[in-house]
Amino acid sequence: MKKVKALSVFSGGLDSILSVLILRQQGIEVEGVYFETPFFTSERARESAKRIGIPLRIIDITDEMLSIIKNPRFGYGACLNPCLDCRLLMIKKAAEIMKREGFDFIFTGEVIGQRPMSQTKRALLKIKELCGCGDYLLLPLSARHLPLTLPEREGKVDRNRLLGIHGRSRKEQMRLAEAFGIDSYPSPAGGCLLTDKAFSGRLMDLLIHQKEIKKRDILLLKLGRHFRINPLTKVILGRNRRENEDISSLITPEDSYLNVLEYPGPLVLIPYGGDDEGRRKAAILAASYSDAPSNVPIIKVKICHDNKTYYINAPLQPKTDLHRFMIKPYEKN
Numbered sequence: 001m002k003k004v005k006a007l008s009v010f011s012g013g014l015d016s017i018l019s020v021l022i023l024r025q026q027g028i029e030v031e032g033v034y035f036e037t038p039f040f041t042s043e044r045a046r047e048s049a050k051r052i053g054i055p056l057r058i059i060d061i062t063d064e065m066l067s068i069i070k071n072p073r074f075g076y077g078a079c080l081n082p083c084l085d086c087r088l089l090m091i092k093k094a095a096e097i098m099k100r101e102g103f104d105f106i107f108t109g110e111v112i113g114q115r116p117m118s119q120t121k122r123a124l125l126k127i128k129e130l131c132g133c134g135d136y137l138l139l140p141l142s143a144r145h146l147p148l149t150l151p152e153r154e155g156k157v158d159r160n161r162l163l164g165i166h167g168r169s170r171k172e173q174m175r176l177a178e179a180f181g182i183d184s185y186p187s188p189a190g191g192c193l194l195t196d197k198a199f200s201g202r203l204m205d206l207l208i209h210q211k212e213i214k215k216r217d218i219l220l221l222k223l224g225r226h227f228r229i230n231p232l233t234k235v236i237l238g239r240n241r242r243e244n245e246d247i248s249s250l251i252t253p254e255d256s257y258l259n260v261l262e263y264p265g266p267l268v269l270i271p272y273g274g275d276d277e278g279r280r281k282a283a284i285l286a287a288s289y290s291d292a293p294s295n296v297p298i299i300k301v302k303i304c305h306d307n308k309t310y311y312i313n314a315p316l317q318p319k320t321d322l323h324r325f326m327i328k329p330y331e332k333n
């Protein structure tokens, strides 16, 4: 008899691990897929997949996610997290793989009622309805609360051995983890930067000021202090040597960058160069955030811009006077 094969949309968290183990108990062969972007990366999923021994493929969906973030059909959560659209995208992409490669169904580790936006019963039924493959989408941990799916009706999956977990309590999952001999697992907080206020504030600033957003622009959002000087000039300051190095590795020829020569201090990056006024302000930031003593009135700052290097003398200013340029955390209206 042909073995039943299922594809897990695998996050690497405890729920997705348990959903795999529950199906494997029924003799079902499982593979995983992780959809990656700079907002949510695959380390945790890779590690968990290795631990439970499932093959995992990683697929980059940065461009699709950016389009969704710019214009989410179902809106955002508390920050710039378009969870419903995001889940829908992942399910649709998993369903394409299922059809192309002959998997019998797809499944996720989602639990009804666990998260406010994408995991209410209504939201999950909506995802099932809109993804075009709802009959093939199984949630092993909450299946008893949902209508029968095709693999259950066809006898490929025994519904009696699926679960009816509901709500935010993690007790049942912990009990199951113990029963399966899983003694350590990643925390349930998903690690998606789109749910982070500081990150979402920076991303919102980027969406407002930059038409075309590249992957490295998103990677820069994770590093340093961010200041918006004017519509053309954003300034990023490394907070320590490690960040200076990381920012330095992301510089492109279109950027300007600055640093103080006589004292230790931040690497200062202006993505896409900025304008004259912006570069002057960036020099003040470079000087003011350097380790120069506060009684030194003027600091020499090196500026690399448009393949040229020049120097300007920048005054030191109290950091509190510069805070007004700092990009603020996201606040939902």
Ligand code: SF4
Pocket: 040, 081, 082, 083, 084, 086, 087, 118, 190, 192, 193, 194, 195
């Ligand atoms: S928290 Fe992030 S990864 Fe998870 S569904 Fe929402 S947007 Fe997608």
